[in-house]
Amino acid sequence: MAAHKLFLWLTILGLMLSACSSPDAASVPSAVPTITPQAVPITPTSGAPESAAVQAAQNALAANLGIQSASIQVSDVTSVDWPDSCLGLQDPAKACASIVTPGYKITLSANGSNYEVYTNKNGSSVKLVPNTVSSQKPAVQSAVKDLSQKLHLNSDQIKVNSVEEVQWPNGCLGVQPMGVMCNQLVTPGYRIVLEAIGNQYEYHSNQSGDRVVLVATPTSNAGVPLLVWQSNDLPCQTAQISVDGLAFGPCSGQLTAVSFVNPGRSNELKYFIQTYQAFTLVQTPAGSVTFSGQGQQAATPDVERSMAEWARLLVDESEGGHGGQNAGLVMTWHRSGGIAGLCNDLNVYSSGMAYTSSCRGAQGGNLGTAFLSPDELKQLYNWVDSYGRFAIDRNPPPGTADGFSMTLSFMGSGKKAATTLVDQALLLEFANSVFSQAANP
8 A cells, every 4th residue: 555655656756757848859949039110100190199299299390401301200208297388488579478388308319310309298289409410411510500609618518499490581691781781582591599508599591501680689698888989981980899798780770799808808898997987979980889897097088099999999809809919009119139049029909008028938928917007098099190011120239238229110000100219219218117117017
């Protein structure tokens, strides 16, 4: 009996082991096959909000790129609660209701590139994200280039907020400049809104992008203008200058607000404010000026002119420095020699600013800056208005142990030349005096 029970248990155990054993080795594949993922476009289904939004996004992108919507694939669809009715993409030309708007952020793929499209829930509102869709349009590239030059930024520091196709009512792209006749032909183009340094700028363009016009800029964040300048020449230009920057442009048009190209300009304006009293709308050879000073000295006509010259130089800098480093430069002076082996340079500008430097090898560099006094300005402008362009070279007599060589170049607007030794001596003495004042403040 015991032997029978033992046989029964062994039989049951054998059956259990056979059930757990592996299948025949020939039935096991030698390698797991690799599955290549395929992009599967979502086929919209009538009545499904997500499908309707996706279809609307595909149609909008297809129209923008000029391709068939069937060639656009859907990479991703994410539900989003947009912060406003503009789907998070602000447009200064349109009012946005501050209400939460349910919708989708849809990523589409076409022609080897990815594009983002924002929609509301049912696809009745669709926004192509400009940086992913419109940045390659020639008109947008032209606008970005123009703004980057005006603000002295790299193009990658400028964001494209929106691009809207527009039928402008005339050849002036919907802008009527003072004194300009515009043809009344409807002109297709774009309204382009860019963003830089936290501010928005609106451009109008034609379709090809070979004409772009800046029509709306932020107001200057530099505060109340302390110096207002207007040119004498046509086309009329103006500038509103404060300690943090300036807004400049055509007298009858939009002004562009920028920071100083040269940060030192802020201290120069502070010097004017702290030194001279206020004055209103005075006319000078360099333009008209209104100034809100807080100093004790009354500004002489030459000081008023120096402020106008200074403002004109700032506008030139902000427009891209068309005059280069020599804009406004009226006198250069160089001195070298002596037992100590001195090498000094002086640059004097029409603004009355004097800059000194050393050109003595590794010891070279800036030595100091000075503002010409009212008397020095009077003398300088007398020369500028009388003399033309000339140069003076003075070398020490042969055999002089401690002599200096001096060279002076003068760039006036008159016609005379300093040909007499007396005139030349006065100019060299003036330069030497200004250098000593600026280099040893």
